[in-house]
Amino acid sequence: MDRRSATGVVVVVALLSGCVAGVGDPGSGADTDDTGELNVHTIDVGQADATLVVGPTGETMLIDSGHWTDDGEIVLSYLRDRGIERLDYLVTTHAHADHVGGHAEVIEYYETEAEGIGAIYDSGTVSTSETYGDYLDAVEQYDVTLHRAQEGDEIPMEGVDADVLHPTADSDLEELNENSLVVHLEHDNAGFLFTGDVGTEEERRLVDEYDDDLSSTVYQVGHHGSYSSSSDALLDAASPSLAVISAPYDSPYDHPHDEPLERLAARDVTTYWTAIHGTVVFTSDGDAVRVATQSEATTDPAEFEDAEPSNADPTDPVEERGTTAPSLGGPAASSPAAPGGQVVG
Numbered sequence: 001m002d003r004r005s006a007t008g009v010v011v012v013v014a015l016l017s018g019c020v021a022g023v024g025d026p027g028s029g030a031d032t033d034d035t036g037e038l039n040v041h042t043i044d045v046g047q048a049d050a051t052l053v054v055g056p057t058g059e060t061m062l063i064d065s066g067h068w069t070d071d072g073e074i075v076l077s078y079l080r081d082r083g084i085e086r087l088d089y090l091v092t093t094h095a096h097a098d099h100v101g102g103h104a105e106v107i108e109y110y111e112t113e114a115e116g117i118g119a120i121y122d123s124g125t126v127s128t129s130e131t132y133g134d135y136l137d138a139v140e141q142y143d144v145t146l147h148r149a150q151e152g153d154e155i156p157m158e159g160v161d162a163d164v165l166h167p168t169a170d171s172d173l174e175e176l177n178e179n180s181l182v183v184h185l186e187h188d189n190a191g192f193l194f195t196g197d198v199g200t201e202e203e204r205r206l207v208d209e210y211d212d213d214l215s216s217t218v219y220q221v222g223h224h225g226s227y228s229s230s231s232d233a234l235l236d237a238a239s240p241s242l243a244v245i246s247a248p249y250d251s252p253y254d255h256p257h258d259e260p261l262e263r264l265a266a267r268d269v270t271t272y273w274t275a276i277h278g279t280v281v282f283t284s285d286g287d288a289v290r291v292a293t294q295s296e297a298t299t300d301p302a303e304f305e306d307a308e309p310s311n312a313d314p315t316d317p318v319e320e321r322g323t324t325a326p327s328l329g330g331p332a333a334s335s336p337a338a339p340g341g342q343v344v345g
Contacts, residue, residue, distance in 0.1 A: 038160060038187040038284040042220065043078050044274040044294070044314065046248040047255070048098040050075045051194065051220065052084070056159035056187065056286075061089040063183065063194055065102030068131040072102025074314060076109055078279075081315065086115035089155055089162075092135075093196030094180040095127035103135035111142035121155060123167055124148035125179040149181055161186040165206060165214075166198065177223065178202055184214065188286030191216035193238055197223040203234040214238045217289050217324065218282050221245040221264075221271075225256020235263055241324045242270050242282070242291065243301075249275035249309040261301040270324070271301040278312035288325055292318035 041052040045066035053061040066075045079087075087110055093099050110117045120139065126132065139146050147153075150169050155162035166182035173179055180196025193216035195203070203222070206214060219240035222229030224247040243264055247255035256273065264271050270291075272280045278294025294312035296319075298304070 036159075036285070038185070038190070038192075038286075040185075040192055040218065040282040040284075041078070042244045042246055042272075042274060042280040042282075043075060044279045044310070044312070045074050045246065046274075047224065047251055047253070048101060049093070049196075049220075049224070049246050050078075050102070052079065052082075053157075053160075053185065054084075055157045059088045059157050059159075060084055060086065061091060061155070061157060061162070062087050062106065063091040064093055064099040065090075065106050066098070068097040068101035070102070072105030072109075075102045076105060077314060079106075086110065086118070088118040089157065090117050090120045091149075091155070091181060091183060092120060092122040093183075093194070094123060094176045095125060095129070095132045096176055096197070097127075097129055097131040099196070100132055100135050104131075104138040107135070107138040107142055107144060111138075111144065117142075117144050119145040119147060121147050121149040121153075121164070121181065123150070123171075123173065123179045123181050125167075125173045125176055127176060155183070157185075159187070165210060166195075166202060168205075182206060184216065187284045190218075190284040190286060190289050192218045192220070192282070192284075193240070194220045195222040195229065195234075197226075197229070199223070199228045200231045200233075203229065203231045207233045207237045211237055216240050217284070218242045218244065219269075221256065221260060223255075224251070224253070225260050225273075226253070227257040227259040230260035230263060232263060235267060235269075239267075240269055242289065243272070244280050244282075245271065245273045245275075247273065247275060251275075256301075256304070261304060265300065265302040269301070270299045270322070271304075272299060273297075273301075273304060273307075274310075276304065276307045276310050278310040278316065279314075279318060281318050288323050290320060290323045292320045294318050296321065 039054040043050040048067035049064040050066040051063040153164040167179040177197035183194045185192040214237040216238045225245045276297040281292045283290045295310035
């Protein structure tokens, strides 16, 4: 990818400094029905991350926006198809192009053709990439509120405790992966943990600081299933019942790696992988979490090596595959869903 010059780095840093605001209330939510449920959509975006969260009162959050190679089209099509007219919160876990690849296009669309973006939450770690520069240019052009988020901040989604656990306030903000925003969502007795691309050292800090407070029903496997994340310590603390990996079938980095798959299998974590399941949707009523996927496939990570890729089209619906009890405070049991039941995203 094209890189900006050293002069461009200064411009990017200055732009970020000029746009950052204190963490606060970004405004009203999306114009959607109040369902009382929390929906978390892990969108199949290949070697990238993009997660749509629709809160119990209809507020919306997008965590990352996919890879730069498709100009945000996969994510935007997904959002439009589901009638998402406003993004209340856009969360940038970190500045790599497989996480902010669609940011500029998402911002432009929502600020010019839809009902806008409430606020953006960013770790403040900048990149010299053209993709990241385009994102900040869009922030400036459309005057979108940009918060530098850090440990102790809360994203004010109604009906959900959305806590930022990382990076720390004293971080030097030099390394992108290491300064990924770590976000924990709690919906009554159900929890969801997103760790971006942090590594084992940052995971150790999280465990030392939070321990059982990391407990989560659903864990989005860190760094696309890289061996550098999903340590024993983190998995023991989070104790997830369900996990989801966002990575393609033929990943150029061989994601997911054997080590995290073995650790998940050893803990009997029911695991979904976008490459074989397509888009995965988790629906929490505050107790049980239902799971729906586009394709049916094994959920035993020990069997992923022999699994066939999903042939789902991005527009294909998802179908219910199972339900799990909440795991905040301990492991939960899963049970199969009735076959053929469709979940409306």
